[in-house]
Amino acid sequence: MMNLTIISEWLSHYIAAEVAFYAELIVIAVIYLSVFALLGLFLVWLERRVAGFFQLRLGPNRVGPMGLFQTLADALKLVSKELTGTSKADKFLYKLAPYFVIITALMAIAVLPFSGELQAFDVNIGLFFISSVSSISVIGIFLAGWASNNKYSLIGGMRTGIQMISYELSVGMVVVTMATLAGTLQLSELVALQKDGWFIFTGHVPAFIAFAIFIIAGTAESNRTPFDLVEAESELGAGYHTEYSGMNFAYYFLAEFVNMFIISAVAVVIFFGGWLSPFGITDNIPYVGVFWFLFKTMAVVFLMMWFRWTFPRLRIDQLLTLEWKYLIPINMVNIVLMALLVWLGLTF
């Protein structure tokens, strides 16, 4: 657990203990927010750079070393932009929608175990918390599509509804599969259980199938190619955020990347041993886990970027075919398989 109570202890010398408690919360929240704003910017940079190399280009390379400050400059530009909107939009919902998306994305971050010591909120239903919180973001996208009063946005929003709700199921079932193996939903415990071997190895075949399904469903959850029907640049312009500009647009943009990070982080926690180092080489040193956690997460993020820059997009009915005719049945068989393995003790 993160031992930040020192803040409140220190503060309580000066102010009342209750006030100090809330001050501590605010300090932690601000730290988290700024770290994640930076992380989001970094991921955007990474995506553009990686895309560049995939496409025989260089990607951003002008602003700062290796173009690292490019996204910062873009963010500044977006902040200073005028907020536009359609005149007949439902103003209240239109303004509200981006916050649904960004806040839920940031909420899910709270439970991620960055290392043994660095976890803000270790709730005992961690996995469940993440999947339920991130499913709220569909409301934001749906609202954006509806409130923009633009037919492209509306089609995009409708597609979201279909897509996110379907693929939520797959993610949930993978979580169930892995929970069968682990016997817990608490993230810190999940990691601790992998001390002797990552779940992807101990659970072998079903764990691997579960990982494949998870990465597919996760890509769909974060609306990235080949499942970016929600935005579908060549069909819908920009889909649900067609009418958004400036900071409101940036929220969606950032949320997409933070969501990608969360999906990858969850994959790392339930399959690749979270912040544990390979063969336990650095497990005794505190805070080094952060490095391993981020490293593994970035590897999974890279995999998702690889998908994005290789595959064409699916059509909406094919998207549903994939989910309901392939992923769900396989998932169900997989759960049974995993249960059998656990029951027979065939896991490593």
Added chain:
Amino acid sequence: MSYIGDIINGSKTLLTGMSITGNYFFKNLFTRKDVITQLYPDNMNELKMFDRFKGEVIMFHDENNQHKCDACTNCEIICPNGSIEIVWERVADPETGKNKKVLLNHIYHLEMCTMCGLCIEVCPADAIGWGQDFHHVTRDRADLTKVLNKPGSSIMPGVKEKK
């Protein structure tokens, strides 16, 4: 069984695609060999256009600031979009005393030119040709209207006047 076969074949094609993009990615990450990006303003000086590149129409001048245009206006007539205006006057030749056309301004509107090359082809004296400059960016349209003969230039001796 085609159900499982479909999955396996499908994933195989997806992996083939990924192997291609991945191959390029790692090659570019480590060697930058396949990168086709031109770092434009940085390589401005090394960048060389091909000799025949049609950047703009220019008038050739020799070291004495003399050109070959005798203001025959052929180019003005052939230009499909009126990009050329020739301003000339008749000046008495000091030697022969005959009146002769003298070019004052060869005005060229780059903003209207379609690079068709007819003016260059039709010029009897080969006074104009293609320039390879392509830095035509400007904030004002008027900058694109150019006078091709340099200030103070005169006609080369020996260029015959065509009918």
Added chain:
Amino acid sequence: MEQQTFLADKIRTQEYFLNMGPQHPATHGVMRMVLKLDGEIIRNIDPVLGYIHRSIEKMCEHDNYKQIIHLTDRLDYLSAHMNNEAVALLVEKASGIEVSDRIKVIRTMMSELTRIASHTLWWGVMGMDTGALTTFMYAFRDRELINDIMEETCGARLTMNYSVIGGVRYDLHENFVKRVKDFIVHFKKKLPEYDRLLSDNVIFRKRTEGIGYITKEEAIAFGLNGPTGRASGFACDIRKLKPYSAYDRVEFQEVMATEGDAFARYKVRILEMWESLRILEQLVDQIPEGEHRVKTKAVIKLPVGEYLQRVETARGDFGVYVISDGGSSPYRLKFRSPGFANLHGLNKMSIGYKIADLIVNFSTIDVVVPDMDR
């Protein structure tokens, strides 16, 4: 027994209109389509042209025949060379100018290079329209080599304006043969990569196979031509039907398919690139010596009459039709553009399919808007 009522029957649904374009990423320029939609399913398409109308045909009536050529660059800018060639061939035919073998071979080679360049660009955009953004860059890498060849010899990369009446503007550059050979070697390695990256991809196959089906009869009725028509089994290659330039002396196959769906149109274009490579290979080593340009009169006048010249551009059957009153500029000139004819098929192809399929169909008929909208 009480009649069962479904919830779906009670919900009132309504068809609605959606304006796609003129500024839309998938309409390849400025074209507007008024879609009548039922949910995502297309009920009707109304293409609206006129956003890039430059009245080129009318302009041609004021220009003399030499000046007309550079305007044709601006029709289908991806087949600029073929368009130039069409006008040049027409005037040569009408005024009885004989051109040498060298000119014919040069023109044929340039046409085939342009065709490959156009098809590679199309391939990249096709990938982009289906969501695979990387194809675009790979296509541009290969197209760049052709552009270099063009730039070195013709002086421009896109609007070459290379054919003139009675020949070509410049002689081939000395590097031309070497560059073309390099390109053939390079492209033969890269074309299979195109297949492995996109053509074989299961998602791409699912997106194109069985989509936008159009039969041979319908294709003929709608006047589809070029690769779009040939994908439905309609033999319409002008290079075979009415050979011009050096096409009668090279061996190549008219690529045909019978499926008539979006993937067939895709396949035809990919195979056409192989055929173009074959033509280039046959010609590159035996470019005859001779003049690159025949002397013509300063002012060209066509005898009174009507003239037609058809060529096969990358998009299909491009026709130039001229009525001459004996003057130095045409009395009336009409361009028969392949893209415009192909656009007629779009409605038939897409009705009943989804928006995403419309984009695929639109991509597979390979529209260039300035070609349809002159």
